[in-house]
Amino acid sequence: MTYRLRSSRRALLQGAAAAGLAAGLPLGAARAQGPALKIGVILPRSGYLAQAGQSCQRGVDIAPQVLSDLGHRVEVVSVDFESNVDLARTQAEKLIADGANVLVGAFDSGGTSAIAQVCEQKAVPLVINVAAAPQITEQGFKYVFRNFPTSVMLVRNGLSLMKEMFKATNVTPKSGIFIHANDTFGQANRGAIDRLFPTLDMPFKLVDAIAYDPRAQDLSVEVTKCKASGADFVIVTTRAGDAIRLIREMVKQRYEPKGIVSPGSPGMYDQEFYDGLGGYSDYTITNLPWPNFNAPITKRLGEAFAKRFPQARFGVDAFNVGFTFEAMLVAADAAKRAGSRDSRAIAEALRSTDIADHVMTGGTISFDAKGQNNNIASATVQNLKKTPTVVLPREAAQAKPVFPMPGWRGRQA
Amino acid sequence: MTARNLLLGLLAVLIAAPAVIGAYPLAVLILVLHYAYLGIAWNVMMGFAGLLSLGHALYVGLGAYVAAALYASFGLPALLGAIPAAIVATLAGLGIGALGFRFRVNGVYFALLTIAFAEFTRILFDHMGWTGGSSGFFLPVEHGQLNPIALRGPPVLFYYVALVMTAGAFVLARSLMRSRLGYAWLAIREDPDSAAASGVDVFRARMAAVAVSSALTSLGGVFYAFYYNNMYPEQIFSMARSIEIILAPIIGGLGTLFGPVLGSFVLTLLGEGTTGLLEHFGWAAPGAKQVIYGLALLVIVMVQPAGLWPWLAKRLRIGRDG
Numbered sequence: 001m002t003y004r005l006r007s008s009r010r011a012l013l014q015g016a017a018a019a020g021l022a023a024g025l026p027l028g029a030a031r032a033q034g035p036a037l038k039i040g041v042i043l044p045r046s047g048y049l050a051q052a053g054q055s056c057q058r059g060v061d062i063a064p065q066v067l068s069d070l071g072h073r074v075e076v077v078s079v080d081f082e083s084n085v086d087l088a089r090t091q092a093e094k095l096i097a098d099g100a101n102v103l104v105g106a107f108d109s110g111g112t113s114a115i116a117q118v119c120e121q122k123a124v125p126l127v128i129n130v131a132a133a134p135q136i137t138e139q140g141f142k143y144v145f146r147n148f149p150t151s152v153m154l155v156r157n158g159l160s161l162m163k164e165m166f167k168a169t170n171v172t173p174k175s176g177i178f179i180h181a182n183d184t185f186g187q188a189n190r191g192a193i194d195r196l197f198p199t200l201d202m203p204f205k206l207v208d209a210i211a212y213d214p215r216a217q218d219l220s221v222e223v224t225k226c227k228a229s230g231a232d233f234v235i236v237t238t239r240a241g242d243a244i245r246l247i248r249e250m251v252k253q254r255y256e257p258k259g260i261v262s263p264g265s266p267g268m269y270d271q272e273f274y275d276g277l278g279g280y281s282d283y284t285i286t287n288l289p290w291p292n293f294n295a296p297i298t299k300r301l302g303e304a305f306a307k308r309f310p311q312a313r314f315g316v317d318a319f320n321v322g323f324t325f326e327a328m329l330v331a332a333d334a335a336k337r338a339g340s341r342d343s344r345a346i347a348e349a350l351r352s353t354d355i356a357d358h359v360m361t362g363g364t365i366s367f368d369a370k371g372q373n374n375n376i377a378s379a380t381v382q383n384l385k386k387t388p389t390v391v392l393p394r395e396a397a398q399a400k401p402v403f404p405m406p407g408w409r410g411r412q413a
Numbered sequence: 414m415t416a417r418n419l420l421l422g423l424l425a426v427l428i429a430a431p432a433v434i435g436a437y438p439l440a441v442l443i444l445v446l447h448y449a450y451l452g453i454a455w456n457v458m459m460g461f462a463g464l465l466s467l468g469h470a471l472y473v474g475l476g477a478y479v480a481a482a483l484y485a486s487f488g489l490p491a492l493l494g495a496i497p498a499a500i501v502a503t504l505a506g507l508g509i510g511a512l513g514f515r516f517r518v519n520g521v522y523f524a525l526l527t528i529a530f531a532e533f534t535r536i537l538f539d540h541m542g543w544t545g546g547s548s549g550f551f552l553p554v555e556h557g558q559l560n561p562i563a564l565r566g567p568p569v570l571f572y573y574v575a576l577v578m579t580a581g582a583f584v585l586a587r588s589l590m591r592s593r594l595g596y597a598w599l600a601i602r603e604d605p606d607s608a609a610a611s612g613v614d615v616f617r618a619r620m621a622a623v624a625v626s627s628a629l630t631s632l633g634g635v636f637y638a639f640y641y642n643n644m645y646p647e648q649i650f651s652m653a654r655s656i657e658i659i660l661a662p663i664i665g666g667l668g669t670l671f672g673p674v675l676g677s678f679v680l681t682l683l684g685e686g687t688t689g690l691l692e693h694f695g696w697a698a699p700g701a702k703q704v705i706y707g708l709a710l711l712v713i714v715m716v717q718p719a720g721l722w723p724w725l726a727k728r729l730r731i732g733r734d735g
Contacts, residue, residue, distance in 0.1 A: 045699040046699040046700045046702070046703060050699055050700070053699075054699060079688075080697070080699060080702075082702070082703070085641065085648055086444055087684075089440060089641070090437065090440045090441055090444060090685070093436050093437040093439075093440040094437040094440075096436065096437075097435050097436050097437040109549065109645070110549070110643070110645050110647075110648050113549070113551070113641070113642070113643040114641055114643070117554075117641065117642055118440075120554055120556075121567060121568065122436070133548055133549055134548070135545070135548065135549060135551040135643070136551075138551070139551050139552075139553060139554045139642070139643075140553055140554045140555075140556075141554055142556070151548070182536075182539070183547070183647060184539070184547040184548070184549070184645055184646070184647045185547075186547075187539050187540070187546060187547030187548075188546075188547050188548045191542075191546060191547075191548065
C-alpha cells in the first residue's frame with residue numbers, strides 16, 4: 001500500500017509537473033503533433049507574372065511556422081508554373097503524383113482553371129489564393145474552393161467604398177473618367193463597371209472610359225483625353241509599370257483630379273510604384289481586400305514576415321501574402337477537422353469551413369455550394385508616406401482618408 | 414535502320430506508354446504530342462512552302478472557340494464541331510493568304526501580316542461578350558464521363574486522341590510532301606520566280622499550303638479547348654503561343670517530317686528535365702530554368718542550324734526527309 005501510495009504520489013507529482021510544463025508551452029506547439037499535411041503550392045514565380053508570384057511565395061515561406069504556432073503541421077512543396085497555362089497543368093499533375101494532399105494557387109485565373117481540371121479529375125482539393133474570374137466557381141467543380149472575391153465582387157466593393165469615402169470626407173466629385181489597361185483583367189473590370197455603375201447610384205457622372213495598352217511607353221494621349229474631359233475624379237485599372245507611367249504623365253501635364261482610385265487592381269501598392277514615383281505615389285487609392293492589421297493573426301504573420309524578409313515590407317506584400325497564407329490556413333484547418341490527410345475527407349471538411357480569426361478583412365471564411373467565399377470585404381487603402389495605409393472602413397482604419405488629394409506641386413519624386 | 418522501322422517502334426512505345434507511366438509523365442507526353450501536332454501543321458506552311466507565319470495562334474484560337482461554343486450552345490460533340498472549326502480557320506487563313514499573295518506581301522512582311530491578324534482577332538475576342546470577352550470562355554465540367562466523340566473523359570483519352578492526331582498529321586504531311594502539290598511547294602520555297610517560270614501556279618499552291626496548315630492547326634485548337642475546358646483570348650491568341658508552336662519544327666528541322674516530333678520531344682523534355690534537375694539540386698530559383706533552357710536552345714541552334722533531325726537522320730543512316 002505504501003508503495004502504491006508513494007507511486008500514486010509520484011504519479012500525481014509527475015502529472016502536475018507535466019501539466020505545468022504544458023501550460024508553459026504555447027498551446028499550438030502542443031497540438032502540432034501528428035502527421036503533416038502535404039500542401040502543394042503552384043505560383044507563377046517566373047514569366048510575366050513573376051513579381052506577384054514571388055510576393056505570394058513569401059506568404060508560403062512563412063506559413064509553416066505561423067501555422068505550426070496555431071497548431072497545424074504542414075509540409076509545403078512549391079512549384080513554379082512560369083506564367084504558362086500548359087505548365088500549370090503538368091505541375092499540378094506532378095504535385096499530386098508526389099503525394100500532395102491539397103493544392104494551393106495559382107494567382108492567375110488561366111493557370112488556376114488549368115489546375116482545377118486536374119484537381120477535379122484526381123479528387124484533390126484546390127484552395128485558390130488569388131484568381132478573380134467568376135466562371136471558375138461556376139463550372140461545377142466539386143473540389144475547388146476560392147477564398148478570393150470574383151472580379152464582379154471586387155468592383156462592386158470598390159465602387160461602394162468610393163461612396164463611403166465621399167461621405168467620410170464630405171467631398172463628392174462631379175464627374176469621373178475610367179482609364180484602364182486593355183488586357184484580360186482591365187477588360188473584365190471595364191465590363192463590371194459598365195454593368196454595376198448604373199445600378200449602384202453613384203453620386204458622380206462617368207463621362208468616358210479610355211483603354212490603353214499596359215506595355216505602351218507613352219500614355220500622354222490618354223492623359224490628355226482625361227484632362228480634356230474635365231473629369232475631377234479618375235478611376236484606374238492598372239497592372240504594374242503602367243501605373244507609374246500614368247501618374248508621371250499626370251504630373252507632367254499638371255492634371256490634378258480630386259482623387260485617383262482603383263477599384264481593386266494591382267500597380268499602385270507595389271514597391272516599384274513607391275520606388276518609381278517617390279512622393280507622387282502618395283494619396284492614390286486602391287479599394288481592395290486587405291489584411292486587417294488589428295487582428296492578432298495578422299500581427300503574428302507580420303512579425304514572421306519581418307523576421308524572414310527584413311528587406312521587404314509586409315505592408316506592401318500584404319495582399320498577396322495575406323491571401324496565400326489564408327489559403328494554406330483554410331487547407332490546414334480542414335485537414336485538422338477531417339482528422340485525416342485523405343484528400344476526399346479534406347474536401348468534405350472544406351465545405352463546412354468556418355474560420356472567424358483570419359488575416360484579411362471581412363466576415364468568417366466559409367464556402368457556398370459552389371466553393372466561393374462570399375464574405376470577403378474590401379478596404380480603402382491609401383498611399384500615405386509611401387506606405388499603403390487602410391483608411392476605410394473605420395473599424396480597420398490606420399489613418400483618416402485624405403480626399404481631395406493635394407496637388408503635385410511641392411512633392412518630390 | 415529505316416524511317417518506317419523507327420516510326421513503328423516509336424508508335425509502339427507511345428501506344429503502350431499509358432500502361433506503364435504515371436499521371437505526370439502522361440500529362441507531359443500529351444503536351445509533347447500536342448506541340449508535335451501543331452509543329453507539323455505549321456511546318457506545312459514554313460517548312461514545305463516557305464511561308465513564314467508568326468501568328469498561328471490565330472487558328473488554334475479560332476478552332477478552340479468555334480468547337481467549344483458549338484458544344485456549349487448546341488451540345489455539338491467535339492468531333493463534329495471540329496468540322497466548322499476547321500472551315501472557319503481555313504477561311505481566315507485563305508483571307509490572310511489572298512491578301513498577302515495578291516498584293517505580293519512576302520517574307521517578313523507576310524509574317525507581320527500573320528501577327529497583325531492574330532492580334533486583331535485577340536482584341537476582337539476580348540470584346541465579344543457572347544464568348545465571355547476577356548473573362549474567358551468555359552466549358553462545363555462533366556464528372557465521370559467517357560465520350561470520345563465529345564472529347565469528354567480522363568487524360569488517357571486525350572493522350573490517345575493527341576497520338577492519333579499527331580500520327581494522322583504525320584501521314585498526311587508525308588503524302589503531301591510526295592505529291593505533285595508537295596513538289597510545287599518545295600519549288601516555290603526554293604525560288605518562287607523559277608517555280609512560276611516552270612509553270613507552277615504559285616498563288617494557288619501557296620493558298621493550298623495556307624488552307625491545309627490552318628485547318629490542321631484549328632483541330633489542335635479543338636483539342637486544346639476540350640482538354641483545358643477554358644480559354645482566354647489573351648492566352649490562346651497570344652504571340653507567345655505562336656512562338657511556342659514554331660519552336661519544335663525549328664529545333665527539330667524545318668521541312669522534315671520527323672523534325673517537329675523530335676523538336677517537341679526535345680523541348681518539352683528539356684524543359685521538364687531542367688525543372689527536375691534544378692529541384693533536385695535545390696537551385697530552383699525563379700528564372701533559372703529559363704536561363705538554362707535558353708542557353709540549351711542557343712547551343713542547339715548554333716551547333717545544328719538545320720535542326721536536330723537532319724543530324725540524327727545522318728547518324729542513323731535514314732533519308733533526310735525521314
